[in-house]
Amino acid sequence: QSVLTQPPSVSGAPGQRVTISCSGSNSNIGAGYDVHWYQQLPGTAPKLLISDNNNRPSGVPDRFSGSKSGTSASLAITGLQAEDEADYYCQSYDSSLSGSCVFGTGTKVTVL
Amino acid sequence: QVQLVQSGAEVKKPGSSMKVSCKASGGTFSTYTINWVRQAPGQGLEWMGRIIPILGITDFAQTFQGRVTITADKSTNTAYMELSSLRSDDTAVYYCARGEDNMDVWGNGTTVTVSS
Numbered sequence: 001q002s003v004l005t006q007p008p009s010v011s012g013a014p015g016q017r018v019t020i021s022c023s024g025s026n027s028n029i030g031a032g033y034d035v036h037w038y039q040q041l042p043g044t045a046p047k048l049l050i051s052d053n054n055n056r057p058s059g060v061p062d063r064f065s066g067s068k069s070g071t072s073a074s075l076a077i078t079g080l081q082a083e084d085e086a087d088y089y090c091q092s093y094d095s096s097l098s099g100s101c102v103f104g105t106g107t108k109v110t111v112l
Numbered sequence: 113q114v115q116l117v118q119s120g121a122e123v124k125k126p127g128s129s130m131k132v133s134c135k136a137s138g139g140t141f142s143t144y145t146i147n148w149v150r151q152a153p154g155q156g157l158e159w160m161g162r163i164i165p166i167l168g169i170t171d172f173a174q175t176f177q178g179r180v181t182i183t184a185d186k187s188t189n190t191a192y193m194e195l196s197s198l199r200s201d202d203t204a205v206y207y208c209a210r211g212e213d214n215m216d217v218w219g220n221g222t223t224v225t226v227s228s
Contacts, residue, residue: 002156036214038157045207045218046149046157057216089157091214100173101147106156 004104011110020107022073022090030071033093040087085111114139116219129196134208136189142166145212146191150204198226
């Protein structure tokens, strides 16, 4: 059972904006650990989408953005496109787990 | 551009062990951290542990303590993850991924099926 909680699913029409939350606690996100986001298309390995809370690696469209506040983080997708339909995971570290890496529960984004 | 190439799919019996390899091509990984992450069918990502090859330091998720071994061969740029006492719920895709904080390069994944 993950210590980072995400909604199981979110959906939106093409062109709309959707957000995915990643809720943690004072031993992980709230402790100052950075949050990273990954996109996993069906049948493929995860891909780094957002690093260090709000940085986009080279090649990631600026439709994707991240933020962090308190014990939570969010991923926003603006101008939703069909190819954005995928699973999304947040990732951070947790001091209560000896600094172990933790992933969020994952969110399925569906483009209507 | 570094790529991580993993070994092929395996079928294992309950109680046996598995060993998956992860070879870095197009660069050396000795200064990076190599993580192992698994994903059971229809489930989310689960971090298992990591190694810093240049230091030989390893760190594991509590869930896998005592059952997982992670090693690295700097001469061949290859990391290994061995999981023992396999159970049916170890059936998963196992990924290696590079990164100390975030994971920016992922392997292609190795499907391991545990079945009698």
